[in-house]
Amino acid sequence: FMLIQENDFILFQGDSITDAGRNRALSEDLAWGYAGKAAALFNERHPDMGVRFLNRGVSGDRSCDMLARWKEDCIDLKPNLVSIMIGVNDTWRRYDSGLSTSAKDYADHLESALRQVRDLGARIVVISPYLLPAEDKVHWRAEDFDEKRDACEGLAARYADAYLPMDA
Numbered sequence: 001f002m003l004i005q006e007n008d009f010i011l012f013q014g015d016s017i018t019d020a021g022r023n024r025a026l027s028e029d030l031a032w033g034y035a036g037k038a039a040a041l042f043n044e045r046h047p048d049m050g051v052r053f054l055n056r057g058v059s060g061d062r063s064c065d066m067l068a069r070w071k072e073d074c075i076d077l078k079p080n081l082v083s084i085m086i087g088v089n090d091t092w093r094r095y096d097s098g099l100s101t102s103a104k105d106y107a108d109h110l111e112s113a114l115r116q117v118r119d120l121g122a123r124i125v126v127i128s129p130y131l132l133p134a135e136d137k138v139h140w141r142a143e144d145f146d147e148k149r150d151a152c153e154g155l156a157a158r159y160a161d162a163y164l165p166m167d168a
C-alpha cells in the first residue's frame with residue numbers, strides 16, 4: 001500500500017508551521033515550510049505521478065479555528081490525502097492571551113476533523129504538534145502541552161494512515 005497514489009490531491013492543514021508564510025493571493029503557493037519542501041521532494045522523485053498539493057494552513061490557528069473553517073478549507077476541496085499538524089497554539093494561547101483550550105476540547109476538535117476526513121474517504125497523515133526547548137517555557141509541557149500531544153497520538157492511532165511524532 002503506497003500512501004500517495006497517482007493523480008492524488010494532497011492537502012496540508014494546520015497552523016503557522018504549515019502556513020509558513022504562504023501567499024494567499026496565489027492559491028497554489030505551498031510556501032517555504034515543510035509542505036512546500038515535501039511537495040518539491042515528492043515531485044522531484046516522482047515527476048510522472050501527477051500529484052497535486054495544496055497548503056491551507058493558517059498562522060495562529062488553534063484546533064477550534066481550524067475546525068471552524070474545515071468544511072470550506074478541507075471537505076469541500078475533496079482531497080485524497082490530508083496532512084494535519086495542529087495543536088501548539090492550543091497551548092501557546094493559554095500563556096500569551098489567556099485563551100485556554102482543555103486537552104479534551106483539543107481532542108474533540110481534532111477528532112471531529114479526522115472523522116470528517118475519514119467519512120470523505122481520504123487518507124490521513126497526522127503530524128504531532130511539538131514544542132521546541134525553551135527554558136522560559138519548560139513548564140508548558142507538564143501544565144498543558146503533553147496531554148494534548150498524547151491525545152493527538154491516540155487519535156492518530158485510531159484514524160491516521162501514518163503518524164509523524166514530531167515532538168519525539
